[in-house]
Amino acid sequence: MYKSLIRPMLFKFDPEKVHYFTFSAIRNLS
Numbered sequence: 001m002y003k004s005l006i007r008p009m010l011f012k013f014d015p016e017k018v019h020y021f022t023f024s025a026i027r028n029l030s
Helices: 002-012 015-029
Strands: none
Touching: none
16 A cells, blocks of 8 residues: 555655655655
């Protein structure tokens, strides 16, 4: 579910920003 929600969102944004945001989100969640 996580990937199915996040993945479509990733393609709407700039890859570099997405990459940074994803790592930030993972850090905050873990």
